[in-house]
Amino acid sequence: MTGIPRKEQRQRTRETLLDATIECLVTHGYAGTTTQRIQDLAGVSRGALLHHFGSKSELLVAAIHHTAAARLDRFTRLVAELDEGPEALEQMVMAIREAMAGPSFQAAIELWAASRTDSQLRDALLPAERTLGAALHRLFDQHSGIDDPELARTAFESLMVLVRGLELTRIMRDDPTVDDRIVADWLAGLRARIASP
Template sequence: MNRKPGGLTRREQHARTREALLGATIRCLVDHGYAGTTTQRIQDAAGVSRGALLHHFGSKSELLVAAIHHIADIRLHHVDELTTDLDDGPEALEQLVQAIRSAMAGPAFQAAIELWVAARTDRLLRAALLPVEKRLDSALRTLFHHHAGIPDPGAASTAFESLMALVRGLELTRIMRTDQSLADQIVEDWLTTVARLRRG
C-alpha cells in the first residue's frame, strides 16, 4: 500500500485535500460572499498549493459545483442525524420542524444562500444548483409527509411548502431581528395551524 508521509495512503490524502478545499469554499462563501470567493482565497484557507487545487478542480466553476453537492450532503446528513430516532408520536412533527430549522441555519445554509443569489444570473451555476436543491427538497418532503400526520395530500403539500418558506425566511431575516424569540413564536403559530389540519 502506497503511504504518504504522516501514514496516509494516497487515496486518503486525496480525500483529505478535497475535503479541505470544499470546507474552505464554504468558509469563503460565508466570510466573503460569492463575489469575494476566489480560488486564491480558497487555496489559502485550505492550506494547499495551487497545483493541489488544480489537481482536484480544474476551474472555479468545477469547484463551486462540487461545493453545491457538498453543502446539500451536509444539510441532509444533519437532518438525518436529528431524525434518526423519530417515531410517529404526537411530538414527531415538532421535532422534525426543529431539525429542518437547524438544517436551514449555520454556515452550510449561509453558503447555499450565496450560491442561490449568484445562480439567479449565472446559467451554469443554476443548472448545477437546481437538481441538488430538488434532491434536498425531495428528502425533506418525504420525511415531512411521513411524520406530519396530515391526511389530505394537498393540505400536506401546502403545509410543507409554507414550512420551507417560513424557516428559510426566518433565517434570511435573522440579522434584522433584535428579539430572536419572535421566530420561535412564529413557528409555534405554524404548528398550531398544522395541528388543526392533522385533526381534520
C-alpha cells in the same frame, strides 16, 4: 511519509477545499469568494487546488453538492430517532429548522443568489437542491403524521419557505424569540387544519 494512503489523502484534500469554499462563501459572500482565498484557507498549493478543481466554477459546483449533502445528512441524523405520537410534528419542524440554518445553509443562500444571474451555476444548483428537497419531503411525509397528501405537501412547502425566510432575515432582527413565535404560530395553524374535518 505520512502513512496515509494516497486515495485517502486526495479525499481529505478535496474535503478541505470544499469546507474552505463554504467558509469563504459565509465569510466573504459569493463575490468575495476567490480561488486564492480558498487555497489560502485550505492551506494547499495552487497545484493541489487545480488538481482537484480545474476552475472556480467546478469548485463551486462541487460545493453546491457538498452543502446539499451536509444539510441532508444533518437532517437525517436529527429525524433518526423521532418520537411517534403528538410531538412528532413539532420535532420534525424543529429538525427542519435546524437543518436549514448554520454555515452550510448560509453558503447555499449565497449560491442561490448568485445563480439568479449565472446560468452555469443555476444549472448545477437546481438538481442538487431538488434532490435535497425531495429527500426532505420524503422524510417529512414519513414522520409528520399528516395523513392528507395535499395538506402534507402544502405544509412541507410552506414550512420550507418559512424556515428559509427566517434564516435569511435573521440578521435583521434584534429579538431572537420572534422566530420561535412565528414557528409556533405556523404549527398552531397547521394543527387546526389537521383537526378540522
